Amino acid sequence: MLEVKDLYSTVSGKTILNGVNLSIKPGEVHAIMGPNGSGKSTLSYTLAGKPNYIVDSGDILFEDQSIIEMLPETRAQLGIFLSFQHPLEIAGVRMDQFMRSAYNSIQKQNNNEELDVLKFNRLLKSKSEELNVDSDLIQRFVNHGFSGGERKKNEILQMAVLDPKLMILDEPDSGLDIDAVRSVADGINKLRSESKSTVIITHYQRILNYVIPDYVHIFMDGKIIQSGDKTLALQVEEKGYEIFN
Amino acid sequence: MTTKNSISESEFDDGTNVEVKDSIAKSYQYGFVTDIESETAPKGLNEDIIRFISNKKNEPDWLLEWRLKAYNHFLQLVENENIPEWANINHDPIDFQDMYYYSEPKPKKELQSLDEVDPELLATYEKLGIPIAEQKKLAGVAVDAIFDSVSIATTFKEELSKYGVVFCPLSEAVQKYPDLVQKYMGSVVPYSDNFYSALNSAVFSEGSFCYIPKGVRCPFELTTYFRINTQETGQFERTLIIAEDDSYVSYLEGCSAPMFDTNQLHAAVVELVTLNNAEIKYSTIQNWYPGDENGKGGIYNFVTKRGRCIGDNSKISWTQVETGSAITWKYPSVILQGDNSVGEFYSVALTKGHQQADTGTKMIHLGNNTRSTIISKTISADKGVGTYRGLVRINPKAENAWNFTQCDSLLIGDQCAAHTAPYVEVKNNTSHLEHEAFTSKVSEDQLFYCNQRGISSEDAHSLIINGFCKEVFTQLPLEFAVEATRLLEANLEGAVG
Ligand SMILES: Nc1ncnc2c1ncn2[C@@H]1O[C@H](COP(=O)(O)OP(=O)(O)OP(=O)(O)O)[C@@H](O)[C@H]1O
Ligand SMILES: [Mg+2]
Numbered sequence: 001m002l003e004v005k006d007l008y009s010t011v012s013g014k015t016i017l018n019g020v021n022l023s024i025k026p027g028e029v030h031a032i033m034g035p036n037g038s039g040k041s042t043l044s045y046t047l048a049g050k051p052n053y054i055v056d057s058g059d060i061l062f063e064d065q066s067i068i069e070m071l072p073e074t075r076a077q078l079g080i081f082l083s084f085q086h087p088l089e090i091a092g093v094r095m096d097q098f099m100r101s102a103y104n105s106i107q108k109q110n111n112n113e114e115l116d117v118l119k120f121n122r123l124l125k126s127k128s129e130e131l132n133v134d135s136d137l138i139q140r141f142v143n144h145g146f147s148g149g150e151r152k153k154n155e156i157l158q159m160a161v162l163d164p165k166l167m168i169l170d171e172p173d174s175g176l177d178i179d180a181v182r183s184v185a186d187g188i189n190k191l192r193s194e195s196k197s198t199v200i201i202t203h204y205q206r207i208l209n210y211v212i213p214d215y216v217h218i219f220m221d222g223k224i225i226q227s228g229d230k231t232l233a234l235q236v237e238e239k240g241y242e243i244f245n
Numbered sequence: 246m247t248t249k250n251s252i253s254e255s256e257f258d259d260g261t262n263v264e265v266k267d268s269i270a271k272s273y274q275y276g277f278v279t280d281i282e283s284e285t286a287p288k289g290l291n292e293d294i295i296r297f298i299s300n301k302k303n304e305p306d307w308l309l310e311w312r313l314k315a316y317n318h319f320l321q322l323v324e325n326e327n328i329p330e331w332a333n334i335n336h337d338p339i340d341f342q343d344m345y346y347y348s349e350p351k352p353k354k355e356l357q358s359l360d361e362v363d364p365e366l367l368a369t370y371e372k373l374g375i376p377i378a379e380q381k382k383l384a385g386v387a388v389d390a391i392f393d394s395v396s397i398a399t400t401f402k403e404e405l406s407k408y409g410v411v412f413c414p415l416s417e418a419v420q421k422y423p424d425l426v427q428k429y430m431g432s433v434v435p436y437s438d439n440f441y442s443a444l445n446s447a448v449f450s451e452g453s454f455c456y457i458p459k460g461v462r463c464p465f466e467l468t469t470y471f472r473i474n475t476q477e478t479g480q481f482e483r484t485l486i487i488a489e490d491d492s493y494v495s496y497l498e499g500c501s502a503p504m505f506d507t508n509q510l511h512a513a514v515v516e517l518v519t520l521n522n523a524e525i526k527y528s529t530i531q532n533w534y535p536g537d538e539n540g541k542g543g544i545y546n547f548v549t550k551r552g553r554c555i556g557d558n559s560k561i562s563w564t565q566v567e568t569g570s571a572i573t574w575k576y577p578s579v580i581l582q583g584d585n586s587v588g589e590f591y592s593v594a595l596t597k598g599h600q601q602a603d604t605g606t607k608m609i610h611l612g613n614n615t616r617s618t619i620i621s622k623t624i625s626a627d628k629g630v631g632t633y634r635g636l637v638r639i640n641p642k643a644e645n646a647w648n649f650t651q652c653d654s655l656l657i658g659d660q661c662a663a664h665t666a667p668y669v670e671v672k673n674n675t676s677h678l679e680h681e682a683f684t685s686k687v688s689e690d691q692l693f694y695c696n697q698r699g700i701s702s703e704d705a706h707s708l709i710i711n712g713f714c715k716e717v718f719t720q721l722p723l724e725f726a727v728e729a730t731r732l733l734e735a736n737l738e739g740a741v742g
Contacts, residue, residue, distance in 0.1 A: 048693075048697050049696075050693050050697075051689065051693065052689075071696065072693060072696035072697050073696045073697075073699050073700060073701050073702075076696065076697050076698060076699040077699050081697075082697050084694065084697075087694070088688075088690055088691050088694040089691075090691055090694070090695075090708075090709060090712070091685060091712070091713075092709060092712025092713045092715065093708050093709055093711075093712040094712070097708065097712075098695075098698070098700075098708065099698075101700050101704060101708055102695075102698035102699045102700050103699075105698075105699040105700050105701065105704065106699040109699070141712070158698065162698065162699070
């Protein structure tokens, strides 16, 4: 599904990623943990193709195809979804319009049926009920005045509607109350399947009790310095990152 | 200072000029010139030209005299170098002697139907997407199309006359309804109001007249397409709309012009009058040629639009979508004279490339319980400069006046600029005023967020812009709203990203 090969990337003249290697097969869940500022979000932006995140060397293969030259929307249309650590507000644009535009762009690119307003709203409604998202939110401007928790839930809802192959979740659990962590985790689990892969960036092992990872990677100074199974997350929780220095 | 019961366009001052630099403009879709022999008066502005125009129109003496008074006033302003400089716009001095003040397509004979209209003219309309022939069939729209300075085709006239609605060229109204014209023309915008209204009053050669009799709701939306055609012909239309007691009319104005090298001056005057319980809804889409990539050749649009709510419970509502012109200078205003009268102003103004727009409104509260709403949306892209300039004045005798003002700006890119200049004068403390404003920028991060969801940057911009303008678009009649959306999208193509 995803193959990251010795990836170096630079933001504003500063090298952040220092040789990341990561290989993810369909159906797998990978967790990435690491201290603040170590470059986790940078990795997710680089994968998603954010402008100004320049790949200096290495490669990113998605389904055996190099994507580093592709526009972010092209990557999204191929099935890469990024749940943002800090989702953005777009005042004036309603969630349902935003989502329909996204959905139809992806459908169109993949030669699938585009949905009219009525059909799409039906889809959106059923997904938001499934995920217990307040239906008021989808009538509001994108993330406008949303609470921290609402924003995170809204990212999961978007993911459910767009139905990607690779889900990259940048701290989907931070700032959430205990029940909300549970419901976000439930949402992620509903979307998991044999053919889909998941990357969860997190500071807390708690969410990993619900979304059980096949691998846990420790990320420091712009690269993965150790990988293991879910017990690694417990070690981090207990002892911090000191032990990896 | 004494309190004034009326307003003048020259009242704004304190504008700071902004330097305009090179940029890239989108080539203008509607740039073409129709080859129809014009009967054109010689270049230049003098008494003879004014007499020539008046004579051509077979005008009564009082009108010629009025024109000459306006001309003399204009001369004084020029002599005293009283040419407006306060707006936030910048342009080379206009040479008023180097312009034509009158031209008309040569009339072949009296036209009985559209079949007799010059096919080349009709073809021009087709290119502009105004199939008049079709519109005749389509229900609900009467068209008084102005081609250069003379009205060519008027449709639905019979239908309208059943309701007693008069919708005709102003020159025809001068002949047929001289009393009405004499009573109201200049009553809202006197010739002495400002530099351009003086010029217009001296040399206006065409325009529309609309009269809605007592108790009539005009069954159609009245539409006028303005079009500038002869090279270097200044356009000086006048529009006068009178809504009698308990009447209603919705009036649409839309326009587009061909590509030229020399800047074209357009100085129109629009006057609206509502009597008791009457309502006028006036909507404009303005899409004139903005100039080439060097900012050369665009239209200069200096317009004076004003309404007077004379009657109690009357209402005047201005909605405008301004996307064209090199320079726009325009403040559709309302004088709220009758008790409980209502004034509204909804505006979207887009500037990109070298365009400059200085637009806004004035709400003058004279009567009791008068209410006004101002929603202004300014979008600037490339190196466009957009300015909102507004005045809300509550006179001492206006009890319980109410105003809500919202002026928002959207910046696309980091070389454009938006300014707001709201002026408030409150002389009665029973009034209630609210003001909101925000400036937002389409940020790289927002765009990336959209991109990550599969939405291209272009689609993301149109989503954001349509969201930004929604409060204004919902005020437009449906067809116009669709057109406005299309226009904004077309205008922003290539200007963003
Ligand atoms: N646009 C930028 N310009 C300069 N430095 C940047 C930029 N973006 C990120 N950085 C720097 O890169 C480093 C990695 O940031 P990143 O956001 O990837 O960390 P993170 O691991 O996600 O941290 P956190 O756990 O706090 O979310 C930080 O030092 C950050 O300041
Ligand atoms: Mg981060």
